[in-house]
Amino acid sequence: MMITSNFRKMPQNMKERLYGEGFIEKLPKGILEEEKVTLMSRERLVEELVERRKKLEKAYKELAEAELGKMKATFIDVIAHELKTPLTAINTYAELLQKEKLGKLTKVQKEKIEMMIKNIKKLTDLIDDMLQIPSIDLKELELRKEKFFIKEIIEETVNDCKEMADEKEQQIYTSVPDSLTVQGDKDLLSRAFKNIVVNAIQYTPKKGKIKISAMEDGSNAHLMVEDNGKGIAEDEIERIFDPFYRDAEKGGAGLGLAIVKNIVEGHKGKVWAESIVGKGSTFHILLPRG
DSSP: OHHHHHHHHSOHHHHHHHHHTTTGGGSOTTTTHHHHHHHHHHHHHHHHHHHHHHHHHHHHHHHHHHHHHHHHHHHHHHHHHHHHHHHHHHHHHHHHHHTTTTSOOOHHHHHHHHHHHHHHHHHHHHHHHHHHSSOOOHHHHHHHOEEEEHHHHHHHHHHHHHHHHHHTTOEEEEEOOTTOEEEEOHHHHHHHHHHHHHHHHHHSOTTOEEEEEEEEETTEEEEEEEEOSSOOOTTTTTTTTSTTOOBTTTBSOSOHHHHHHHHHHHTTOEEEEEEETTTEEEEEEEEEOO
């Protein structure tokens, strides 16, 4: 009883220290049960508070990142629209000049205007890409969905990219079932798939090979684009789908794969990449068959 009485008179911080060091566990059974329960309850409360603080910090961080992402999306949207308005007027006057509606041109002037129009188109395409990054209107997307054969967009993509591949003397092989279908916006999915193939051509060396294949995968269509290019480092494989993430060697705006991810996920699909440095990469797209 004297041990119990003396223990109860100790300052609370000293009790907690003794409890933390296991002193109470060495006392005879039945002694200080009341104190043990109190101290154990305090310990559990502290643990719970620490756990709640961690959860709160995580939630705050996620909220901050979400708000920053929203601010970035809004900023991109505003800037893109502000750029597109004057660019449309510039393009109109450039085309009038090219058609000699404002007077005759010399050969040199024609060449320079053609170059100007070509660069205006590049900038317009970039702005269109920027506008597509923030989000896809899912309600509008539902209205545009249709069921179509995946082979259609693959053949169109190969035809569109043929000149680009021929310049590098690359071979593109396809292996796609005639009956395989997907449910979605054909124009958006065509663009996403073309971005993947263009990316493969860019990172595949001269006289390289690119294989495009597709197959049924449960309720999904599984598309693959395989190349024998330089490959992607392991620490970069997850970042290549982030907006504005660029390869220092190739440059560019870093929007192509981000657009792919946006479109595919908007269709409730999945996109990912596998790669071995020095041997090549394989990009996968999984889409609902409808």
